Amino acid sequence: xxxxxxxxxxxxxxxxxxxxxxxxxxxxxxxxxxxxxxxxxxxxxxxxxxxxxxxxxxxxxxxxxxxxxxxxxxxxxxxxxxxxxxxxxxxxxxxxxxxxxxxxxxxxxxxxxxxxxxxxxxxxxxxxxxxxxxxxxxxxxxxxxxxxxxxxxxxxxxxxxxxxxxxxxxxxxxxxxxxxxxxxxxxxx
Amino acid sequence: xxxxxxxxxxxxxxxxxxxxxxxxxxxxxxxxxxxxxxxxxxxxxxxxxxxxxxxxxxxxxxxxxxxxxxxxxxxxxxxxxxxxxxxxxxxxxxxxxxxxxxxxxxxxxxxxxxxxxxxxxxxxxxxxxxxxxxxxxxxxxxxxxxxxxxxxxxxxxxxxxxxxxxxxxxxxxxxxxxxxxxxxxxxxxxxxxxxxxxxxxxxxxxxxxxxxxxxxxxxxxxxxxxxxxxxxxxxxxxxxxxxxxxxxxxxxxxxxxxxxxxxxxxxxxxxxxxxxxxxxxxxxxxxxxxxxxxxxxxxxxxxxxxxxxxxxxxxxxxxxxxxxxxxxxxxxxxxxxxxxxxxxxxxxxxxxxxxxxxxxxxxxxxxxxxxxxxxxxxxxxxxxxxxxxxxxxxxxxxxxxxxxxxxxxxxxxxxxxxxxxxxxxxxxxxxxxxxxxxxxxxxxxxxxxxxxxxxxxxxxxxxxxxxxxxxxxxxxxxxxxxxxxxxxxxxxxxxxxxxxxxxxxxxxxxxxxxxxxxxxxxxxxxxxxxxxxxxxxxxxxxxxxxxxxxxxxxxxxxxxxxxxxxxxxxxxxxxxxxxx
Numbered sequence: 095x096x097x098x099x100x101x102x103x104x105x106x107x108x109x110x111x112x113x114x115x116x117x118x119x120x121x122x123x124x125x126x127x128x129x130x131x132x133x134x135x136x137x138x139x140x141x142x143x144x145x146x147x148x149x150x151x152x153x154x155x156x157x158x159x160x161x162x163x164x165x166x167x168x169x170x171x172x173x174x175x176x177x178x179x180x181x182x183x184x185x186x187x188x189x190x191x192x193x194x195x196x197x198x199x200x201x202x203x204x205x206x207x208x209x210x211x212x213x214x215x216x217x218x219x220x221x222x223x224x225x226x227x228x229x230x231x232x233x234x235x236x237x238x239x240x241x242x243x244x245x246x247x248x249x250x251x252x253x254x255x256x257x258x259x260x261x262x263x264x265x266x267x268x269x270x271x272x273x274x275x276x277x278x279x280x281x282x283x
Numbered sequence: 284x285x286x287x288x289x290x291x292x293x294x295x296x297x298x299x300x301x302x303x304x305x306x307x308x309x310x311x312x313x314x315x316x317x318x319x320x321x322x323x324x325x326x327x328x329x330x331x332x333x334x335x336x337x338x339x340x341x342x343x344x345x346x347x348x349x350x351x352x353x354x355x356x357x358x359x360x361x362x363x364x365x366x367x368x369x370x371x372x373x374x375x376x377x378x379x380x381x382x383x384x385x386x387x388x389x390x391x392x393x394x395x396x397x398x399x400x401x402x403x404x405x406x407x408x409x410x411x412x413x414x415x416x417x418x419x420x421x422x423x424x425x426x427x428x429x430x431x432x433x434x435x436x437x438x439x440x441x442x443x444x445x446x447x448x449x450x451x452x453x454x455x456x457x458x459x460x461x462x463x464x465x466x467x468x469x470x471x472x473x474x475x476x477x478x479x480x481x482x483x484x485x486x487x488x489x490x491x492x493x494x495x496x497x498x499x500x501x502x503x504x505x506x507x508x509x510x511x512x513x514x515x516x517x518x519x520x521x522x523x524x525x526x527x528x529x530x531x532x533x534x535x536x537x538x539x540x541x542x543x544x545x546x547x548x549x550x551x552x553x554x555x556x557x558x559x560x561x562x563x564x565x566x567x568x569x570x571x572x573x574x575x576x577x578x579x580x581x582x583x584x585x586x587x588x589x590x591x592x593x594x595x596x597x598x599x600x601x602x603x604x605x606x607x608x609x610x611x612x613x614x615x616x617x618x619x620x621x622x623x624x625x626x627x628x629x630x631x632x633x634x635x636x637x638x639x640x641x642x643x644x645x646x647x648x649x650x651x652x653x654x655x656x657x658x659x660x661x662x663x664x665x666x667x668x669x670x671x672x673x674x675x676x677x678x679x680x681x682x683x684x685x686x687x688x689x690x691x692x693x694x695x696x697x698x699x700x701x702x703x704x705x706x707x708x709x710x711x712x713x714x715x716x717x718x719x720x721x722x723x724x725x726x727x728x729x730x731x732x733x734x735x736x737x738x739x740x741x742x743x744x745x746x747x748x749x750x751x752x753x754x755x756x757x758x759x760x761x762x763x764x765x766x767x768x769x770x771x772x773x774x775x776x777x778x779x780x781x782x783x784x785x786x787x788x789x790x791x792x793x794x795x796x797x798x799x800x801x802x803x804x805x806x807x808x809x810x811x812x813x814x815x816x817x818x819x820x821x822x823x824x825x826x827x828x829x830x831x832x833x834x835x836x837x838x839x840x841x842x843x844x845x846x847x848x849x850x851x852x853x854x855x856x857x858x859x860x861x862x863x
Binding site for chain 1: 609617645
């Protein structure tokens with residue numbers, strides 16, 4: 095059975111490291127994996143998305159509307175933006191951080207209230223929490239991505255040990271303890 | 284060994300394994316990583332060239348000398364390199380030459396959606412198109428064998444989804460090849476009319492031979508492949524469209540997967556089509572394969588049901604062919620768009636503000652991060668066409684409307700200026716233009732992700748080298764010495780005065796707005812700025828520069844300390860000294 099995960103956020107939030115850890119965990123579990131990301135323009139504060147698909151045989155590298163099993167959102171508006179891409183019985187994991195798009199900053203648009211509630215109102219399963227204080231507790235605000243990966247890990251069929259090995263594989267040695275702590279804290283969210 | 288590789292990394296690995304010795308490219312999304320990864324192999328000489336034309340000529344020179352060589356570019360880069368491409372098809376090569384072109388359907392980071400397959404047909408060169416990373420690696424290697432066998436460059440085509448997707452590729456060792464001997468042969472390598480007339484005959488014969496290759500041998504090699512399942516639906520596809528079709532239709536359809544997209548086989552397609560009830564050609568962008576089918580009397584469905592515009596997907600194919608759609612959820616809120624913006628601390632921001640203050644009315648723009656200056660709230664760009672056009676089109680504009688010349692400027696980045704802005708500047712000096720060209724020198728090629736260029740003083744491998752002196756270059760092409768200015772875009776007043784001085788000049792002028800990209804590792808930042816809420820009068824002056832670190836919270840300006848790099852551009856705008 096093929097599974098799909100979308101990692102969405104705002105350029106500069108560290109979504110790429112998260113997708114790398116996920117990719118490593120999946121490969122080490124013996125799955126066939128395809129990962130797709132768009133570089134260039136979208137890196138500069140724009141909406142960013144990484145598609146991760148795994149299973150026995152994966153054809154298309156992208157995820158389309160109604161196909162994702164999990165949406166891992168680094169920012170709440172982005173969770174709402176990409177919600178259509180999730181299966182109706184999928185799982186949203188969302189960091190409640192808010193980042194104003196430029197259209198909001200300059201007053202052309204409004205950052206909507208009640209984003210999480212609007213996602214929940216669709217009937218979607220939602221785990222929403224603020225990953226920033228948890229990352230700070232682990233030792234750095236930059237560990238938000240690993241906290242989120244930790245939170246997602248328990249919604250997959252991959253053993254925890256495999257995840258921890260993947261974190262070890264992907265983060266620099268000098269930040270390893272911090273990131274392992276961040277993963278653990280996220281896992282227990 | 285198997286490894287999860289980006290399509291572009293897999294191409295680079297293929298070059299390594301094929302024994303490639305020389306790589307020369309100009310960066311361009313989505314092709315850039317091929318050359319960056321190739322540069323990590325000590326066995327490959329690798330460089331960034333000033334533009335794609337130079338890159339292709341370097342690679343061509345190395346190939347004629349007898350070494351396997353390579354160059355990569357995005358689709359619009361091939362327009363720049365089209366001149367050597369067409370005639371390299373006539374001369375042929377010696378050591379193998381492979382040219383990678385990466386198309387960008389959906390325009391994730393491009394200014395048009397051109398279909399580079401037409402270049403293969405127009406230049407009469409064989410083109411391969413892989414469907415995943417493993418094929419990226421394999422096709423890159425096969426391309427060298429075909430290039431040497433047919434004595435012609437081979438084009439490798441990717442689209443964004445193949446270039447920037449990771450999938451597993453099978454790695455093997457590098458084959459060290461002796462260089463082919465170079466033998467003087469002006470009839471082959473000097474394309475004067477008398478020789479070219481003879482070579483054109485060779486080219487036509489070659490394309491016939493390559494068509495025969497596509498019919499039979501390409502199938503034996505697994506490049507072109509027939510997969511029969513249910514025969515009610517037949518699909519002819521290449522590249523990522525094959526992946527989309529497989530996912531959408533699975534065993535409900537049969538497939539003719541074309542790895543060789545030019546020249547296209549005739550009988551292979553005819554035989555496949557004869558076996559299937561309804562045959563679809565699934566191809567993004569133009570009706571390239573479809574036209575070939577129709578020309579050869581093969582009945583297929585293509586653009587009558589599918590678009591010429593944008594990307595395809597498995598869901599589009601399922602919807603059109605099967606009438607199936609997946610259920611979705613939609614949050615009942617208005618979601619504002621989130622386009623990319625100039626980064627916090629970006630030096631371009633201050634320069635754009637200074638242009639506004641200096642009374643500039645028209646800005647001809649160019650390709651790079653600074654193109655984002657066209658968006659609100661900066662809104663300081665009138666045109667953006669192609670690499671280098673800012674300077675040359677400003678000249679045309681000023682010749683047409685000289686009265687507005689002192690209110691008009693061109694803006695162009697350092698790398699883009701070297702790529703093809705310098706020739707426009709020579710034209711300005713030569714043809715006595717009263718034009719002001721502003722070079723936004725941020726000491727790097729920014730938009731494509733920080734590549735070195737001839738102005739930075741470093742090679743692709745990070746070794747120190749000579750750097751173009753932009754001031755001296757401007758003088759050397761004929762800009763009067765007194766008309767060449769330098770300003771620091773973090774200093775708004777100085778930048779504004781400099782621009783005014785340049786606009787007031789007799790004859791052409793150049794302003795070099797110099798400040799390294801804030802994201803460069805060696806750039807030291809000031810501590811983040813803070814807003815004194817007591818002093819803030821909510822005038823929103825600081826919001827006019829579109830800095831992503833500044834927002835309004837509870838009626839007053841607020842600076843996000845995690846984003847702010849302390850560039851002090853906003854503090855210069857605050858009349859109340861509230862930002863410090």
